Amino acid sequence: MMKKSAEKIYIALIILFMYAPIVTLIALSFNNSRTRAKWGGFTLRWYGALFENQAIMQALYNTLAVALLSAAAATLIGTVAALSISGMRRRSRTIFMSITNIPMLNAEIVTGISLMLLFLSFGIRFGFGTILLSHITFNIPYVILSVLPRTKQLNPSIYEAALDLGASRFQAFFRVVLPDLLPGILSGFLMAFTMSLDDFIITHFTKGPGVDTLSTKIYTEVKKGIKPEMYALSALIFLTVLILLLLVNYRPKLQKPSVSVAERK
């Protein structure tokens, strides 16, 4: 009993440590004062002002667009790469996995600088495109690493059975192999999306003037003081993610009926 309550206290302390800043940010989003140092009473006005702030809305749009596009592109390239890596012999496999591990193990600042030097040397104009290319680059490894374990579980006989039963290669791939890979592909996509959303360092080095994501916008505001609208936005994002996660967590109960529908088909 002693041990159980000690464990609970420990978990609670770590949760307090992890969530203290988040509670602070949410509290600041209701603060009716322009500076974060003073409490000026409760207000909801930052939530209204947020949607009229063109600069923040544009940064939000850029962030989401980069995250969605880069996660989608990385999922496509990464899934194809994982499939081909799974069939490789040991040596080429080791080479490919080492290359894949470079962006994961290397420091973000080095990755950012190396891409910045690349774009500079080849005269590529810095802007939305360079951010997107960089994000795809650091997202691909996450997809490969989450799809690769799934390819090991594939049973070649099933694919061959599909071929024997008259499916074309493409049909067999899309209707037999792909569904088996899907959980890995989805978690790779989600991981890539999250990494892209939260990235600051690589974006900092590869963005052009005038193009901002939320992270780079916040960074430039640090010196002048963060606009309270930003706190409101981050509180909204947090709430959205929280609700989504809770939904995903209770999904098993909702899934049963949909499975039976699929079976009836």
Add this chain to the structure above:
Amino acid sequence: MRKKTDKKTGGFGTISLRRSAMSAPYLFWAVAFIIIPLLMIFYYGLTDKTGAFTLANVAAIAYAEHSKALWLALGLSLISTVICLILAYPLALILSQRKLSQQSFLVLIFILPMWMNFLLRTLAWQTLLEKTGVLNSVLSFLGLPALNIINTPGAIILGMVYNFLPFMILPLYNALTKIDPNVINAAHDLGANGVQTFCRVIFPLSIPGVISGITMVFVPALTTFVISNLLGGSKILLIGNVIEQEFTQAGNWHLGSGLSIVLMIFILVNMVLTNIFDKNGEGTVL
């Protein structure tokens, strides 16, 4: 050659739709955006403005201002890594012993903060740690002396631990849940007490998780420039700050690249260590 490969992979050879053609897009991408950019750092780091070969940019790490920043970064990131390990291990152990339904929910709770922008979360610590901040208000309410840690190395360590703790929890948790409970039961049956079981069974089996956790905390902590910027005031410079300034303010890419090469040596050592412990060659990161 290709036919040989197909035979070796068995009946799956047909699925390969010509495997080498399938690996082409990724190979192209990796060469263009991973390999060539890295080579550019080496090119810039090992040449001067006229394009002549020089080691001066790498040797510049010996300048007092640079070496001081490197040692400080090494020290702070080592301390943070150790603190993360000490905090995360018991937590991962507790989580891995919970009921399965509780586990996934609790793990989500520790990942959830990562969805709030990392700069804002770090900035929030300013509000918490300031002289008149939340922490000191609580302390004075309890009649305790005020803490003055904002703009000190201590605040940077706190920021590092706060930001990178989930990266330690996850690999540890993954390694611990992979341990077969029968192995632990066997140890108990053979007369090992709790401490012995931990030291001789659980901990050795969790080493891959410890190693990948250490890598995932140490590298970003060593190279950060954001945390030191936000919580250390602008006076404490880490090696990451020095490199960042060379690129964005001083515009000396050669020096910045030279110092990055030094940084990569430390990362390389780390990579070699992880490869030794990670025999599958797949990474235990996920």
